[in-house]
């Protein structure tokens with residue numbers, strides 16, 4: 384099969400969130416299964432010279448977007464059996480931030496048109512076009528017409544993956560003709576119209592041949608208004624073509640046996656000395672007391688409400704009443720950042736607030752922590768809990784989305800499980816779950832090690848999920 388994977392960010396080239404990790408690791412897994420895979424993304428300012436020097440310029444042409452004719456250059460790079468195409472247009476993409484600009488709608492409408500234009504210009508036609516989140520939501524919509532216009536695309540099928548339904552690409556009615564270049568008939572409730580606005584994600588859910596999301600639990604939660612941010616009705620109407628597939632992680636990259644940025648490498652068979660060294664290194668790195676006899680609880684996350692930091696802040700003093708240390712790494716809402724800075728002043732040597740984004744420090748934390756706290760209010764999949772488990776940090780999570788699907792809770796009678804969980808988004812329940820983890824750490828080292836081992840040996844590769852995607856693609860082409 385020819386598979387074209389379109390995403391607005393792809394690791395290791397450019398990343399702001401989990402979407403980039405998925406776009407960086409699923410396509411190589413598909414290629415490994417013997418398919419021709421191309422990944423297409425914008426050539427942002429933030430993609431550095433180290434990558435640019437490896438790219439080959441292929442071609443330039445104009446992309447027409449409504450009344451505009453806009454420059455489009457295509458650069459190519461091969462890596463891990465995958466061909467990457469970078470769409471170059473400096474007026475849209477030579478900017479400091481990826482998203483949040485006044486003309487985001489136009490930028491990603493342009494990108495979506497450019498994707499379909501590129502396959503024709505380069506004469507490489509996909510059987511499957513796999514799109515991700517609102518930035519590529521227009522591709523399945525444009526494809527509906529392109530399938531009639533361009534014979535080589537007549538058999539092409541579209542798959543749309545929802546990584547987070549909170550961001551939908553919602554704009555005023557006026558963008559329809561002028562920016563999206565669509566005919567007024569698209570503005571109806573069975574296509575793009577949503578409460579008087581144009582909603583790109585809604586359109587993609589309707590126009591795509593298949594819709595996936597990133598965990599089975601999140602697929603069910605999307606029927607619930609609490610999680611669906613206004614799209615529950617649309618999801619319900621299209622449930623027949625929706626499936627939740629749990630993400631994998633790049634297990635080669637996140638491997639405690641080989642990662643060079645941690646103090647000592649270790650394996651699931653013999654983690655104890657390595658974890659000990661990494662714990663001491665973590666305490667030094669973030670200014671915690673050098674004490675092997677208290678568990679370290681860690682959070683690595685964007686500090687925003689839906690990641691559950693409201694609960695963490697409410698529960699903070701009750702957690703710190705336990706004999707524990709805590710470290711938080713991330714940036715986000717100002718009031719969360721301030722609350723953690725205040726905690727660091729209040730609990731010197733026991734609480735560390737690392738208000739920054741650092742992938743090196745995050746690895747040091749995964750490797751050195753005993754307990755990994757991820758109490759998201761909603762979490763489509765979540766990757767950090769899987770990375771933490773690989774590094775022997777036992778997760779405490781809220782039972783939602785991919786957290787629920789990747790962290791089966793500890794059963795004290797059978798010893799089964801990989802971590803601790805709680806059901807309701809409530810600080811009291813969070814404290815209860817943290818207490819369970821801390822108490823097992825201090826009173827039953829053997830049982831705690833068994834949990835660590837279960838997490839370290841769990842299969843978080845892409846193998847199974849890539850196969851599920853390939854089954855869907857094959858079904859669609861039949």
Ligand code: GLC
Pocket residue numbers: 400401402405546547597630762763764765766785
């Ligand atoms: C989004 C979701 C996260 C998921 C990631 C990759 O960032 O919020 O839960 O893991 O996409 O699918």
